[in-house]
Amino acid sequence: MKVRTFSIVAGSMACNAKCPFCVAHMTPANGISSKEPAVNWRNFRKACQFARDGGCVTAMITSKGEPTIFPDQVTRFLKELSTFNFPVLELQTNGILIADGETKRVSDEHLQAWYDAGLNMVAISVCHWEREMNKRIYMGEQSKRDYIDLPALIEKLHRFGFSVRLAVVMLKGFIDSPEAVDKMIEFARTHKVEQLTFRPVSKPDKSENEKVFQWTSSNHVPATLEAEVNQHLASQGTVLNNLTHGATVYDVNGQNVCMTNCLTVQPDNEEMRQIIFFPDGHLRYAWQHAGAIIF
Numbered sequence: 001m002k003v004r005t006f007s008i009v010a011g012s013m014a015c016n017a018k019c020p021f022c023v024a025h026m027t028p029a030n031g032i033s034s035k036e037p038a039v040n041w042r043n044f045r046k047a048c049q050f051a052r053d054g055g056c057v058t059a060m061i062t063s064k065g066e067p068t069i070f071p072d073q074v075t076r077f078l079k080e081l082s083t084f085n086f087p088v089l090e091l092q093t094n095g096i097l098i099a100d101g102e103t104k105r106v107s108d109e110h111l112q113a114w115y116d117a118g119l120n121m122v123a124i125s126v127c128h129w130e131r132e133m134n135k136r137i138y139m140g141e142q143s144k145r146d147y148i149d150l151p152a153l154i155e156k157l158h159r160f161g162f163s164v165r166l167a168v169v170m171l172k173g174f175i176d177s178p179e180a181v182d183k184m185i186e187f188a189r190t191h192k193v194e195q196l197t198f199r200p201v202s203k204p205d206k207s208e209n210e211k212v213f214q215w216t217s218s219n220h221v222p223a224t225l226e227a228e229v230n231q232h233l234a235s236q237g238t239v240l241n242n243l244t245h246g247a248t249v250y251d252v253n254g255q256n257v258c259m260t261n262c263l264t265v266q267p268d269n270e271e272m273r274q275i276i277f278f279p280d281g282h283l284r285y286a287w288q289h290a291g292a293i294i295f
């Protein structure tokens, strides 16, 4: 079985952001450890082997919360990964601790160690190009905390040698039209962002979390938007790649743009879109189905 992407769940449910569409921040603070969570490293190496045997070239460190809260663990994951020679190593983050000059939780030494261990791409989740709009989502409507200087963060990551992807979560009133997509593309181009992806916010099942369900029900973009944006991007640029899991990659005047959706399970597909390693040692192939387990 071919494997497209190897996702690694680092850290814990802990996150320093407050996205109203996320179930992670609804977890009570007393359930969150401030210590680095234990990882079954033996099984991690087996998962790496499984991914490489399936021809997987991309490994992505992600989290159920925010992985950079435990930067030393990110370093360890990257060092373990480096022995398996994945050509592409990615880190998915909200970017706040990397941008943060005050707490120095993620230091320049961490960034250098990550680069030396082979990290290529830092994917930053955003909802808009404007600081104030991102603040509403990541810091909370009422928060006194300011959102990060996104252009400065992009510049810092470039300075360390990383490529940057902006992973845009599409929300009503934020990026919800082809016109807003165009403005986001312009922002990415201005700041020399290597990759830009658009994905509608996912609507969880009601049973998962009532508050998140209510918020996403009121703020998700229309189901027709994905097709509308794809049509728009096709008219503006060149289709580079139709990926098997429903994503399409475009070149729009030199800017890489990908429109994707949230589907992860395609039973008839010969390729697994992703396998997911969990710190307790389990390897799965779908986020939402506990039964999708390899070991």
Ligand code: SF4
Residues within 6 Å of the ligand: 015, 016, 017, 018, 019, 021, 022, 023, 024, 025, 064, 065, 066, 094, 125
């Ligand atoms: S940054 Fe990610 S993990 Fe943190 S609250 Fe937002 S969606 Fe959840």
